[in-house]
Amino acid sequence: MLKIAVLGAGGLGKAAAKIIGMKQEMRLVAICDQSGYAFNPAGLTCPTSLTGLTTPTENDSIGEIIKLRDEIDGIFIALPNLPNEFIPNVLKRFIEAGYRGVFTDALKRTGAMELMFELDKGLKSTQSTYITGAGATPGLLTAAAVIAAQSFVEVIKVDIRWGVGISNWEEYKATIREDIAHLPGWTVEKAKALSDEEVSKLLDERNGILELHEMEHADDLLLERVGVVDARDKVTVGGVMDTRSAKKPVTTTMTLTGKTFDGKISSHKFLLGDETTMAANVVGPALGYLKRAKWLNEHGIYGIYGSTEFMPAVVK
């Protein structure tokens, strides 16, 4: 039985609480967001326990979770990551506090993930194991690319195109700000500074649709790290988010194109069912990787790894 803390109580955090509640092998003992935290060693139930989060002393919910470190085996970081340094700094605090355990996240930006990998030494010093990029993209779809790559002696291109439909954008405010930051002419800082009203106005101007191309997504870093691609620009990520309908505007598809040993050019595809939500496709993998991180930790494998590792390897 893994005692889990979820950092972040937005759409993803709430879904995580709900899914953990359906599992025998995990128990949600703590959750927090910027407004407060909740802790119960016997298990928090969703959504009841999440409605009345305790306001922490000095307005530092993460600090309250760190104090509870001896009660927590594993942590899923479902916090929005604005700016890039935010989640890396949260992890630094756990390391400095000497927390020993396992972590996963649903981090997206390449720049942020580069900062995460710099914390490898610290995680090794505390005998902790961290799997980063364990959501949908990077995560589920990037892992599928590693599997697909096995048929080829050279990978020419990996293209990820996602579709997300959400009927109530208020639940995913932070995710939407992160996506706005990917629009041409926008930055993480500018998106973070938007008021809810400004987000609402921007969505109105676009009929609720955000279409994104050439996103800075860490799928490139993770696939380069294991040798699926020899250069990051061979990986492209884009997508369409409809903030006014739960129906996906496009089918989420990972297409890997490569050359086989006998000289054929071909593409493998991995398609997600349209009925599956972002929450299902992010939180499921994050918890699956958290269990894998525990297994690695029990085998003395510490430090930070990507969601593309521990799969069939790429032979160079």
Added chain:
Amino acid sequence: MLKIAVLGAGGLGKAAAKIIGMKQEMRLVAICDQSGYAFNPAGLTCPTSLTGLTTPTENDSIGEIIKLRDEIDGIFIALPNLPNEFIPNVLKRFIEAGYRGVFTDALKRTGAMELMFELDKGLKSTQSTYITGAGATPGLLTAAAVIAAQSFVEVIKVDIRWGVGISNWEEYKATIREDIAHLPGWTVEKAKALSDEEVSKLLDERNGILELHEMEHADDLLLERVGVVDARDKVTVGGVMDTRSAKKPVTTTMTLTGKTFDGKISSHKFLLGDETTMAANVVGPALGYLKRAKWLNEHGIYGIYGSTEFMPAVVK
């Protein structure tokens, strides 16, 4: 640099020799089939070295490879497995000879794989690591099912339907006999006893097409083992082989249907590009898993595992 032996010099063995020849991290040092063996510590080149296999003393090529055990880091078993006990017995011989190394295979039948898992203790005693079912199905497609399962709290069904086109069936005699054994009314023993002329006649009667349903494939065992399904009958494998054309008669597809945490029924799909051959889709994964087996071995993880393990885990 991994020094590799390939057991079996049919279509798959030859493709393995060719692919290993394209890799810097692996070197083919030995290969054998029932007619003979070849060994060169500096590396065998394909196909030159495979045309003149040395006839072994006492007609025991496997025995000759076992004698070379100190020169071999890893073994890909690409032998036909008729009867079920054949590959398990080959592995027993390596264990009894005290060989320490890593293995993968492209084993297909559930009954055969059950025998393989019984050898876990022996492999642990020699500090060896074996990943079984590391071809296409089970293998590539089964691994994709583990990834796909992450989005769901309950997996309802996994359906694998493969298409294979081969222009020259003589190269894949053993594979075709194994597939004939899956036809209604046939057994492994009956298929093994067929002469080449009888196989040819059977194929003629079917216009070169073998269509198979409800095959006894170890995808079921491997997915049950990691908890993707709670019963083997939720996994079905079938396919169509055209022995007269390199063009695939159907697109190889893995479809996993499940229920999400929010009650939706949906299907994820993994499709292989039609231009990829059986050889590319079997040998690529087998070598990728061999490198993973080496990594596991270096981390003190011994014994026999399935190709579905070491991926994001299924949380029960």
